Amino acid sequence: xxxxxxxxxxxKIVLRGEPEILFDAANYLISTGGKRLRPRLLLSFNDALGGxxxxxxxxxxxxxxxxxxxxxxxDIMDKDETRHGVPTTHVKYGEAIAILAGDVLQSQxxxxxxxxxEGLPKSKARHLLERHAYVSTEIARGQTLDMTFExxxxxxxxxxxxxxxxxxxxxxxxxxxxxxxxxxxxxxxSLANKAxxxxxxxGMAFQMADDILGLVGDPSITGKPVGSDVRNGKxxxxxxxxxxxxSGEKRLKVLNKLKKEDTSxxxxxxxxxxxxxxxxxxxxxxxxxxxxxxELPKSTHIEDLxxxxxxxxxxxx
Amino acid sequence: xxxxxxxxxxxKIVLRGEPEILFDAANYLISTGGKRLRPRLLLSFNDALGGxxxxxxxxxxxxxxxxxxxxxxxDIMDKDETRHGVPTTHVKYGEAIAILAGDVLQSQxxxxxxxxxEGLPKSKARHLLERHAYVSTEIARGQTLDMTFExxxxxxxxxxxxxxxxxxxxxxxxxxxxxxxxxxxxxxxSLANKAxxxxxxxGMAFQMADDILGLVGDPSITGKPVGSDVRNGKxxxxxxxxxxxxSGEKRLKVLNKLKKEDTSxxxxxxxxxxxxxxxxxxxxxxxxxxxxxxELPKSTHIEDLxxxxxxxxxxxx
Numbered sequence: 357x358x359x360x361x362x363x364x365x366x367x368k369i370v371l372r373g374e375p376e377i378l379f380d381a382a383n384y385l386i387s388t389g390g391k392r393l394r395p396r397l398l399l400s401f402n403d404a405l406g407g408x409x410x411x412x413x414x415x416x417x418x419x420x421x422x423x424x425x426x427x428x429x430x431d432i433m434d435k436d437e438t439r440h441g442v443p444t445t446h447v448k449y450g451e452a453i454a455i456l457a458g459d460v461l462q463s464q465x466x467x468x469x470x471x472x473x474e475g476l477p478k479s480k481a482r483h484l485l486e487r488h489a490y491v492s493t494e495i496a497r498g499q500t501l502d503m504t505f506e507x508x509x510x511x512x513x514x515x516x517x518x519x520x521x522x523x524x525x526x527x528x529x530x531x532x533x534x535x536x537x538x539x540x541x542x543x544x545x546s547l548a549n550k551a552x553x554x555x556x557x558x559g560m561a562f563q564m565a566d567d568i569l570g571l572v573g574d575p576s577i578t579g580k581p582v583g584s585d586v587r588n589g590k591x592x593x594x595x596x597x598x599x600x601x602x603s604g605e606k607r608l609k610v611l612n613k614l615k616k617e618d619t620s621x622x623x624x625x626x627x628x629x630x631x632x633x634x635x636x637x638x639x640x641x642x643x644x645x646x647x648x649x650x651e652l653p654k655s656t657h658i659e660d661l662x663x664x665x666x667x668x669x670x671x672x673x
Numbered sequence: 674x675x676x677x678x679x680x681x682x683x684x685k686i687v688l689r690g691e692p693e694i695l696f697d698a699a700n701y702l703i704s705t706g707g708k709r710l711r712p713r714l715l716l717s718f719n720d721a722l723g724g725x726x727x728x729x730x731x732x733x734x735x736x737x738x739x740x741x742x743x744x745x746x747x748d749i750m751d752k753d754e755t756r757h758g759v760p761t762t763h764v765k766y767g768e769a770i771a772i773l774a775g776d777v778l779q780s781q782x783x784x785x786x787x788x789x790x791e792g793l794p795k796s797k798a799r800h801l802l803e804r805h806a807y808v809s810t811e812i813a814r815g816q817t818l819d820m821t822f823e824x825x826x827x828x829x830x831x832x833x834x835x836x837x838x839x840x841x842x843x844x845x846x847x848x849x850x851x852x853x854x855x856x857x858x859x860x861x862x863s864l865a866n867k868a869x870x871x872x873x874x875x876g877m878a879f880q881m882a883d884d885i886l887g888l889v890g891d892p893s894i895t896g897k898p899v900g901s902d903v904r905n906g907k908x909x910x911x912x913x914x915x916x917x918x919x920s921g922e923k924r925l926k927v928l929n930k931l932k933k934e935d936t937s938x939x940x941x942x943x944x945x946x947x948x949x950x951x952x953x954x955x956x957x958x959x960x961x962x963x964x965x966x967x968e969l970p971k972s973t974h975i976e977d978l979x980x981x982x983x984x985x986x987x988x989x990x
Binding site: 373374375377378429432433451452453455456458459460462463464466467470471473474476477478481482485486488489490492493496497499500501503504 | 690691692694695746749750768769770772773775776777779780781783784787788790791793794795798799802803805806807809810813814816817818820821
């Protein structure tokens with residue numbers, strides 16, 4: 357089975373060129389770390405269903421480049437200064453080069469996915485490439501919702517809006533990675549669809565875990581500053597739950613702290629049990645993903661997928 | 674023959690979606706004008722060689738979206754506040770939405786080009802899509818050079834660097850548009866190559882015309898502020914020529930004005946004849962493009978291409 361180091365080697369080959377500063381900036385975030393969950397999921401599904409290793413490595417490299425493209429542009433928009441515990445791309449290279457580095461990751465991702473379709477029948481290849489390009493549009497839609505919601509009064513935000521946002525912002529790319537892995541292995545459309553559903557539920561749970569870490573994670577482990585989500589005015593599930601459980605004076609106090617982006621509100625959110633309640637909801641997505649796995653033919657690859665699911669949700673960074 | 678209005682209709686269909694603000698921002702620059710030279714060139718080459726209209730319209734829409742993606746991101750980087758005589762996308766929608774609007778134009782461009790490959794043999798389709806994605810990387814390389822050169826001492830800038838930059842920044846997309854038009858019409862590779870060479874030379878001449886307009890164009894026609902290239906410290910051919918023709922005191926005076934981004938330097942550049950000399954060099958590219966046309970089978974489409982070539986170079990905006 358191809359390993360993640362094959363994917364990393366492939367990315368380095370695809371991200372070479374002149375001027376040096378542009379390609380250095382495009383490689384930078386990837387080189388500073390990351391869990392590589394999306395390419396790992398793709399490789400595992402592909403292997404579970406007997407796919408061609410060379411094509412899977414290219415597709416996995418393409419997905420990881422697309423992911424990093426969105427992170428670099430998001431960090432500019434959110435004015436985040438650190439990620440993986442080091443300066444973000446725009447802090448290190450300036451905003452202009454960071455925009456271009458993201459653009460190059462996006463175009464090289466599309467190019468690499470086109471290469472990964474070698475050997476597929478032509479209508480299958482076209483379908484894969486249309487989906488791959490559209491996923492990128494969906495992520496931009498999700499990021500737009502995320503930013504739009506930051507200006508929505510807390511009273512008007514609810515779990516339906518939250519789910520619609522995290523689905524686009526985060527879960528579709530996990531879903532796509534799993535689907536591509538299965539699709540390239542020539543899975544039946546019902547089997548590829550199961551892979552997509554697994555990835556979607558894993559992705560929803562992943563984002564909820566992220567939102568919990570954004571409030572109560574250890575900054576020395578997450579690499580993000582304490583309470584950055586509160587300071588950015590991010591609308592997340594723990595906040596929705598906290599506000600729904602509170603009333604009167606206490607609710608006003610929490611609303612007030614949120615509006616002032618006062619990080620001491622985290623204590624109030626924890627105290628009312630909103631972190632625990634978020635974990636229960638997150639667990640529902642986890643269970644849905646888990647139940648898809650039990651429908652797949654048993655193999656060691658299923659254990660790999662189970663381990664990836666678990667590490668996407670039960671994590672400290 | 675399909676017209677540019679078919680391409681504009683197709684773009685509107687491809688750029689629909691929610692949240693509204695994101696797709697409004699993605700449509701905005703296109704809706705404010707533009708000469709549509711690239712899609713026109715694609716359609717003309719395609720028609721000259723007997724291509725399928727429906728596929729050509731999709732490809733032309735894809736190219737125009739890619740072009741507008743690069744303009745929106747470039748305007749952010751260059752801090753340009755007007756284009757086509759109206760506020761740029763980031764001025765109207767804010768920088769974050771403008772970054773995302775560009776991202777969406779880029780991904781929808783890739784998706785639309787994948788759709789345009791319907792009917793092509795699979796290895797031809799893959800080749801087209803790899804090239805289309807890589808063109809986007811090349812334009813980012815060109816924009817990086819453009820910005821890097823802004824910080825280069827004027828003494829170290831020369832025509833070789835200038836040509837390498839404008840080729841990537843501008844000419845490759847014209848070349849690609851012409852090549853795609855021919856390639857989709859199933860042209861022989863020698864004929865498609867001629868189309869690419871025509872487009873490359875047209876593109877070089879186009880950028881030189883742009884650089885002349887950036888100095889001596891009428892702002893009420895170009896829609897760009899007077900002397901914006903001087904104020905942005907852009908390194909262009911008229912400046913290279915002016916500095917090479919001057920010496921001693923006069924040269925120092927011009928260098929000094931350029932460093933201070935003083936737009937009165939335009940008078941000095943005109944006076945020494947650097948605009949005229951740039952036109953002579955531009956004309957060499959024009960002639961090369963023209964000579965490719967004379968090698969193609971005679972038809973009314975060749976006259977269309979000749980008119981497009983002429984309007985790319987002899988223009989006031």
